[in-house]
Amino acid sequence: MGKMPCSRFALPVLLFFVLALFAAPAFAFISEGAQCPGLPEGSAERTNDCIMVGSTPCMASLIPEICAGTVNPDYPEWGPLVWISGTCYCPYTLANKCYGKYGSCPNGCDPKTGNCLSPPEPEKCQNGCGSGEAQNPYPDCACVKKVEEEKVCKNTCAANEARSAYPECACTPISKCRNVKCDDECKAQVRDYDLARTDGTCNPQTGLCEYSETKCPAGACFVAPIGKAACKEECDNGIDDDGNGKVDCEDPACKDSLYCSCPRVATNSKAGRSLKILVGGWDYPEPNAYYTSAVRDKETKDDAVRIANNLFATAPFSEFPVEAYATRLPTGTLGPWRSDLLAKCKDVGGDVTVFVRYTGAAPGQSRAYSMNVDMSKNLDPYSPNFERIAAHELGHAVGGLWDEYVISESYGTLIGTAAYLRDYGFSTRANCDAWTTLGSCPKYFGAFNLTSYACVQGCSAGLWYRSSQNSIMNDHTASGEFNEVSRKILRARIDAYLNPKPVTMEYQPPPVSAGYDPSNPQLER
Amino acid sequence: MRIAMFAFVAMLACSAVFAEAMMVTVSFESGHLSLRHAELISGQPQGVTNDGPFLLAYKKGGDVVPATRFYMPILVLSDKANAAPDSAEYTLSMPVVQGAESILLYNANGSVVSALGISSIKSAGDSVGEAPRESMAGKLGEKSVAAAVDEASGIGSGAGQASQGNAQGKQGCLPLLVLAIVGMAAFVSRR
Incomplete structure (x- = not known):
């Protein structure tokens, strides 16, 4: 029986095998x-x-x-x-x-x-974390406190780049005019004018501001509250320096300048009507960075004060109320005249005008009784001689005083003037005994009722006599005082102005003679 | 009496505040004196004096009103020589006499040597004659000394401004002047 199953399957397997082979x-x-x-x-x-x-x-x-x-x-x-x-x-x-x-x-x-x-x-964390927390990766997923990150840019930019602020931190090319402001400014120059720099623009090539520049005297540049740079107004240059549309004396900034006004600068404070001395400066040196209108003002004022202070201490001016006023006149070829000064300072009405010239070194010169002095500052500016020269010239201008020093007659200028002396009254009250002899000198000076006097030969001419050895009319370096004759003459003259008698039509007979004229014996005293 | 005093003070105040002066230039040429120029300027007149051989006066109607005496500054005194040039000019300012027709110049003998009509002068800046030779006006060929000075100083119209200001001043002073005249009249009538 055992063989039967095998034999029973053997045939089909064999058939299948055969078929499979094919x-x-x-x-x-x-x-x-x-x-x-x-x-x-x-x-x-x-x-x-x-x-x-x-x-x-x-x-x-x-x-x-x-x-x-x-x-x-x-x-x-x-x-x-x-x-x-x-x-x-x-x-x-x-x-x-x-x-x-x-x-x-x-x-x-x-x-x-x-x-x-x-x-x-991958697997994801399911838990959430707070705003100030960070989460560890899965599967830890723990929440930990965030570490505060420093808020600074950590990137670096190239030399020609600028980095924008955190957190942008971007690098962009630098503009050379970036953050450059070209505001108006004043730039001081060493030993030179200041520069008022305006209308500035930035040069993109250099990154520097480029301006329109105006020269100002040293220290005269200013930046107005509106941001505009300009020069202070120079009151005597004919230019609208500060750009307000007003030139020189039309500009309110110049109202106190001597070029535009005639202020009182000195007084001896005596009561009564004052002798008004009007000092006018003119013909100044060329302006420069430091020799400005203000400096010319100060120089003129100071000189007027010097002249006045000397008079306050010099008799007979010291005996009267005296005031000094100062102004300046245009510089140029138009030399001023007494009428110009009176017209300019019409509100002052100066009795005596004194012109001080600031260039050249011409000696003082005055006409007798002209009430006007012409003098030069530069003759002897830094010694007392300056104010003494002024007083000396005032002796001529106010009192008609002669020079008491001997001058050469070779000029011949006195020849033929006897008629003037007679007709124009110069010999009626002179500080010199003119054209006379030593014998007549005591008679002449004696008429002045002097305390004392001398008869010194040499008073504007070799044959004339003066009453003292030294006086300001003889040598202002030797004496600053008027001698007694001169004081009397000046006193009477000043008094005639300050306390005038009523002006009358009364005929005043002229003097018979000016004295002895050696060239004309007929004109004898 | 009080009214009269007030009137007098008012007149003085008006004349002081709104003063004008006549600026006169006398010329000397080769021994001859003459009146060269006269100009009305605002402001204070220079002090006048009765000192000197020559006289300036106003002619008003048939009257002669003395103004000031003066010396003619001929002699030039310097350290070189005392010279008596052939020509000279002298400028002074004196009070104004309203309504005057001319200015007269008297020499030392009491004779009129020159006269200058001033009827055309009405306000400050007006002038007659030729400006002083050495003045800015004389060199610029202008007539008004004040205008020439203002022009040289860079002041627009100084004479005009002065004149205008003075005119306004006069208007402001007019009521006081009227009051003064009435007061004086009242005082006189009482007496």
Whole structure:
């Protein structure tokens, strides 16, 4: 009985084996519509065609139990073998687009698309953290306190780049005019004029401001509250320096300048009507950075005060109320005249005008009784001689006093003047005994009721006599005082102005003679 | 009496505040004196004096009103020589006599040697004659000394401004002057 099962299966196996031998080398397609029963029931692949890939791989699977579910180790991508109708098939589906890709997709292949499958998504933390916390990676997922990051830019920019502020921290090319402001400004120049710099623009090539520049005297540049730089008004240059549309004396800034006014600069404060001395400066040196209108003002004022202060201490001026006023006149070829000074300072009405010239060194010169002095500042500007010269000239201008020093008669200027002396009254009250002899001198000076006097030969002429050895009318360097004769003459003259008698039509007979004229014996005293 | 005093003070105040002066230039040429120029200027007149051989006076109607005496500054006194040039000019300013027709110049003998009509002078800046030779006006060929000085100083119209200011001043003073005249009249009538 034992042999029967074997013998019973022996014939079919043998037949199958034989058939397989003949069919083994060939591939055969299962007819269309055949099912691949090895695939799961209902799957799309089950309805597709199956391919018998050959007998060789299936040789070992002739036995159904061995065939089904076996995977050909050489073609694992074919999937498990299937046993169909006594044949072991290697199933292949056209829909399985993963054919040929097995092994190249580490995470498997999607048979529908043939795409490799993505790795599985990592696990995510499910807990949340606070705003000031940071979370550790999965699977720790712990919340830890954030470390405050320093708010500074950590990047570096190139030398020609600028970095924007944190957190932008961007690097951009630098403009040389960036943050450059070209405001008006004053620029002091060493030993030169100041510069008022206006209308500035930045030069993109250099990054420097370029301005329109105006020269101002040293220290005269200023920046107005509106930001405009300009020069202070120079009150005597004919230019609108500060740009307010007003030139020199029209500018309110010049109202106190001596060029535009005639202020009182000194007084001896004596009560009563004052002798008004009007000092006018003119013909100044060329202006420069430091020799400004203000400096000329100060110089003129100071000189007027010097003249006045000396008179306050010199008799007979010291005996009367005296005031000094100062002004300046235009410089140029138009030399001023007494009438110009009176017209300019009409509100003052100066009794005596004193012109001080600031260029040249001409000696003082005055006409007798002219009430006007012409003198030069530069003759002897820094010694007391300046104010003494002024007093000396005032002796001529106010009192008609002669010079008491001997001057050469070779000029001949006195020849022929006797008629003037007689007709114009110069000899009626003179500080010199003119054209006389030593014998007549006491008679002449005696008439003045003097305390004492001398008869010193040499008073404007060799034959004339003066009443003292030294006086300011003889030598202002030797004496600053008027002698007694001169004081009396000046006193009477000043008094005639300050305390005038009513002006009358009374005839005043002229003097008979000016004295003895050696060239004309008929004109004898 | 009080009214009269007030009137007198008012007149003085008006004349002081709104003073004008006649600026006169006398010329000496080769022994001859003459009146060269006269100009009305605002402001204070220079002090006048009764000292000197020559006389300036106003002629008003048939009257002669003395203004000031003066010396003619001919002699030039310097350290070189005492010279008596052939020409000289002298400028002074004296009070104004309203309504005067001319200015007269008297020499030392009491004779009129020159006269200058001033009827055309109405306000400050007006002038007659030729400006002083050495003045800015004389060198610029202008007539008004004050205008020439203002022009040289860069002042627009100084004479005009002065004149205008003076005119306004006179208007402001007019009520006081009227009051003064009425007061004086009242005082006189009482007596």
